[in-house]
Amino acid sequence: MIKCMLISPTDKTLFGGRELIEQWQKDEQSTLWIDLDNVELEEEKQLLTNFNCHPLAISDAQRERHPPKIELFKDYIFMLYRGIVANDDGLRFGHLQISMFIGKRLLITRHPQSSLAINELFNQSSEKYLKRSPIHMALRLFHCSCGYYLKELFTFEAELEKIEDKFQLSGNDRMMKQITSHRSQLVKIRRTFNYHVSMGDTLKAFVDDDDTDLITDKEIHTVNDLRERLDRLLSLSQMYYDICGDLINGYMSVTSHQLNATMRVLTVITALFVPLTFLAGIYGMNFEHIPELKAENGYFILLFVMAVISVVLLIVFKKKRWL
Incomplete structure (x- = not known):
């Protein structure tokens, strides 16, 4: 589906489809946002080519999976x-690859499924x-997508605190498996x-070095705000990863201690x-x-000797604090 939003300084904002593209081309003062939501690849490629998008950028955008990047x-x-298309419990995000072509009067967004951030804005x-x-x-849009990540991470933080409290009281293999799964995610x-943090740094460099006039000085605050949110997401994920690692190490230490105590008793x-x-x-x-x-009392003498040996050994083990 192709959706368009046309902004004109003289007329009201228009929402529609392909028909707004021709109207935008006639009015040099207008700004257009084209959203390509699950459009056929050939039709999508043709449209992007008509707007002089680079073939390699189009190829990257249409790849099923590509690392996040920013190019000038x-x-x-x-x-x-x-971005996020959906999520499940335990930080199992449904990731959605979103591509954006950003010009002076034009914004094209491309995504293979419905986007939460784009639908919101x-x-x-x-x-x-x-x-x-x-x-x-x-x-x-990027900032809004990060907001969904933050929301899910804060929800996970509350869940992680509950797991941490239960784990300290009565950790078990089921909880260990759950924490390991969280750590993997x-x-x-x-x-x-x-x-994403690298992308934020690149945007900041574009502003500082005046590499492009597409990002003006008035966007410095917006870029910095986005970078702070990206840094926060990275630091939160790192912190939760470390907490999960500490819980796993703590469980392994407790389990090892319990095993040592059991082996000590068996050794005694x-x-x-x-x-x-x-x-x-x-x-x-x-x-x-x-x-x-x-011997007439040999049986009882042997039992007595055995009892003495047992008592002596128990005293020795007690002094060595093995018991």
Whole structure:
């Protein structure tokens, strides 16, 4: 589906389809936002080519999976980032690749599925962003997508605190598996946020070095605000990753301590019964001339010796704090 928003300084904002493109071409004072939502690849490629988009940028945008990036061309900026299409419990985000071609009077967004951020901003209340400039609208879209990430991370933070409290009281293998799963998801999320932070740094460099007139000085605050949000996402994902790692290490330490305590008890039991088994084995042999074999109280004497050995060993283990 192709959706268009046309901003004109003289007329009211118009929403429609392809028909607004021709109207935009006739009015050099107007600004156009074209949203390509799950459009056929050939039709999409033809439209982007008509707007002089670079073939390599079109190829990157249409790839099923591509690392987030930002590139500066002669007449526009190409941005590709990962938004959210849906999410599940446990930080299992449904990532959505969103591409943006940003010119002086034109913004083209491309995505294979419905985007939460674009659906939120493609309306009458957001026309002020596009009226200011296409790059401002694009930065707002990126900022809005980051907001969905933040919302889910804050929800996860509350869940992680509950897991942490339960884990300290009664950690088990099921909880260990759950935390390991969260940690694995955080690795993937952190990788995405690393790419996004690099994009924020590149945008800041474009402003500082005056590499393009598409990003003016009045967008410095917007770029800095976006960079702060991107940095926050990365730091939060890193912090949660570290917490999960600490919980796993703590569980492994407790489990190891419990295993050592169990092995210590078993070692003490074994040490107690080794001399007793030795004595029982000797007097259980079927030889005729074993000393004390026919002693009248030999059985009770042997039991007494065994008891003394056991008590002495227990005292020794107690002094060594093995018990």
